[in-house]
Amino acid sequence: MTQSLPNPLLSDWTGPFELPPFAAIAPADFRPAFERGIEEHRREIAAIVADPAAPDFDNTIAAFEASGRTLRRVSSVFFNLASADTSDALQAIEREIAPVLSRHYNAIYLDDDLFARVDAVFRRGVDGLTEEQARVLERYHTGFLRSGAGRPAETKARLAAISERLAVLGTTFGQNVLGDEKAWTLVIENEADLAGLPDFVVAAAAKTAEDRGLAGRWVITLSRSSIEPFLQFSTRRNLREQAFKAWAARGANGGASDNRAIIAETVALRAEKARLLGYASYADYRLSDAMAKSPEAAGALLRSVWEPARRRATEERAALQDLVQAEGGNFDLAPWDWRFYSERRRKAEFDLDESALKPFLSLDNIIAAAFDTATRLFGLSFTERPDLVLHHPDARAFEVKDADGSPVGLFIGDYFARPSKRSGAWMSAFRGQQKLVGDIRPIIINVMNFAKAADGEPTLLSFDEARTLFHEFGHGLHGLLSNVTYPSIAGTGVDRDFVEFPSQLYEHWLEQPEVLRRFAVHYRTGEPMPADLLARLTASRTFNQGFATVEYVASALVDLEMHILSSTEGFDSDTFEKKVLDEIGMPDAMVMRHRPAHFQHVFAGDGYSSAYYSYLWSEVLDADGFRAFKESGDPFDPAVAKRLRDFVYSAGNRRPPEEAYRGFRGRDPDPSALLEKRGLAAAPVAAE
Known part of the structure; x- marks a missing residue:
């Protein structure tokens, strides 16, 4: 008789940093681990509801925060693997578990007895609570209301059914895109x-x-x-x-992986959910709990940028068409020509091309530059730990310590593209920071899709790829430096239109000459980037910004407009995309950065649904925020860096984002910084 081995997902993780035991985990371990985690969580919630003591912060809110530990642990491992190193077996489990998890969390957030306890604590007020506890209480109360708590039984049943169906649709959408990319x-x-x-x-x-x-x-x-x-x-x-x-055409090729029917059903279900919760549209529902507060505010920002960007893109297109004709081309510029002729134009105008830059941008050096920036800003140190067994052989782990030598957490970088990884770049966590149940230090991961070099050769990055690495590391620092008690407000658990601020702000340091002079060195000779090349790179910073801004803003506007719809009958994403782009005057030879059928930000889950504008909203903050360092005369000014750490990187969602920004900057952001950063501001008129 054979004795089954214990499930590694349910055993104590006693290795270094209490990392998941990746080598021991098999796909078959996940379903029973999920079932155990869900059952434990149900019992913990039932105990909160059955507590005979009057509801207070500790026995209701803090107890809720401490519940579900096993389920969170299993979920973090599973969904990180499902994104970064998936398989047919994991994808099958993902399809099965999505509606199960939705059902489980719906049952919690639509539980009248549990909500009654949360509501009782909320109505008592915040006397005797810390600032952080008051924020956690407000966030929970708001979350229950936005989930439908307290509404009639038939409304709650329909909301639960919608959430469950959306979970299935989002999972299928993402898997379809990955399938098309692999095929x-x-x-x-x-x-x-x-x-x-x-x-x-x-x-x-x-x-x-x-x-x-x-x-x-x-x-x-x-x-x-x-x-x-x-x-x-x-x-x-x-x-x-x-x-x-x-x-x-990813996601729009017909057949089993076509996402257009999924989009139509998703948009309709989201609109119905909003109506059931008393909102005019899904965008109204979604943005009422964001910095923007309304789709009108988000749309106004997008349109304020659209016209200057469109004018610039039209000028860029004319210049590229001139190049086509100058080289004897007898055709109109098409979308597959833009990047080609733009690269030629950059070479002509700045004597700069990617092949000249890449030898100075090796992956190892850009990682070192990102780490060194964190050292100079925040006093952090990074030590690689090649002894640790991770989820994939390509992944690398770094132990992170603070200036006084105390532990901060573990950082994992998974940098190379592979068929088992979804496209794009992102930050996630195998474990978030908290102090509620022990002093738990985070395990943060950055995932990229860089093309891996041949064996023995360094991987060389484009400047945009180097910027992406800095961007994701900014998210990573937001998770690593988190210093709060309660897990629900730790790290990146902030408003969607604030979460991109720390990451986009961090990109600025890549462009600093002192960073490039030190780390942009030739991978063969070790020589630093020549001063004239560095000057040309700096001069070209806003080159092609019309194109970059238009392809992004067009995507954000289509996302916002489709979620403003009150009636979705007969909705077709192709027709709707064309209608919106015609209305805003999308320049010829350009397409959206993310067409609907592969727009994973919006449809592979609801992370950025009606909120893709967030990158631009956060860019107002990052452009104005970096001015604080420029005004000090030192991009690593210690006093400014301390405020940045205290109010942004370490603060999680301890306070509303508007207050967090004012704490760092001393005032509200200046929107003019955005157009200036992108090089789209009107040139000043010379005095007579």
Whole structure:
């Protein structure tokens, strides 16, 4: 008789940093672990409801905060793996568990008896509570109300059914996009079809081919780090067209992976949910609990940027068309031409191209630059821990300590693209920070999709990729430096239109000359980036900003407009996309950064639904926020950095974001900083 081994997800994790025992975990372990976690959580909630003592903060709110530990632990491991290193087995579990988890949390947040206790504590007021406790109480009370607590039974039943269906749709949407990305490759057989591609693109394509059993050929994938350089440099216009159309059509190819019916059902269900909760639209519902407060405010910001960006993009398009004609091209600029001719224009105007920059931007050096910036700002130290067993051999772990040597947490970087990883870049946590049940230090992960170099060669980044690394590390610091008691308000658990502020702010340090001079060194010679190249890079900072701003703002406006709809009968995402883009005057030869059928921010879950504008809202904050350092005359000014840490990076959601920003900056943000940062502000008129 064989004795079954204990489930590693349910055992005590006693290894270094109490990391999950990745090597011991098998897909079959997750379903029973989820079932155990859900059952434990139910019992803990039932005990709170049955407590005969009068409801107070400790026996209701704090007890709620401390509940569900096993379920949170299992969920964090599972969903990190499902995003960063998935498999058919994990995807099947993901489809099964999505409605189960939705059902479980609906039952909690729609429980009248539990809400009655939360409401009783809330109505008693905040006397005797700390600032943090008062904030946690307000957030819980608001969360219950926004979930439908206290409403009639039939309304709650329908809200629960909607949430469960949306969980299924979001999971399917994301898996469909990944399926389309995995299914398509451009296999290059003839060396002549590599025309125009720099060595680093050719080498990455050869490595990808080798990894896929196609040694001796070259493979371009739909990973952004693969396809964007191909579109930038390939002189084979027919191949650029083929690749771009595949990229733009993800999730809209017909068949089982087509997401358009999912979008229509999702938009309809979200609108119905909003109506049931008393809101005019889903965007009204969603944004009422955000910094923007209303879709009108979010839309006003987007439109204030749209017109200057559109004018700039129209000028850029005309310049690129001139290049086409100057080179003898007898065609109108198309979307698959923009990046190619823009790269040529950048070379002509600034004597700057990606192939000249990349040798100075090795992945290891950019990681070191991000770490060094955190050291100079916040006193942190980073020590690599190659002894730790992680979720994938490519991942790297770094022990993080504070200036006094005390532990901060563990940082994991998972940098390379692979078929098992969804596209994009993100920050997540295997464990969040809290002090409610012990002093729990965080385990934070950054996930990227860079093209891995051939064995023995360093991975070289584009400047945009280096900026992405800094961006995600800014999120990472928001999780690592968290210093609050209650887990629900720790780290990045803030308003969606504030969460991008710490990450976008961190990007500014990559552009500082003192950072580039030290870390942008040639991967072969070790020589720093030449002063003239650095000057040309700095001068080109706002190059092509019309294009970059238009493709982003168009996506944000389509997202917002589709969630303002009160009637969704007959909704078709293709027709709606065209209608909105025609109304705002989308420039020719441009498409949205994220077309609806692969817009995972919005439809693979509801993280950014009606809230993709958040990046621009946060950019107002980051552009104005970095001015504080410029005004001090020192990009690492200790006093400004301390305020930044105290009120932003370590504060979680301890206070409303408007107060957090004022605590750091001393005033409200100045919106003019946004257009100035993007180079879209009108040039000042010279005095007579």
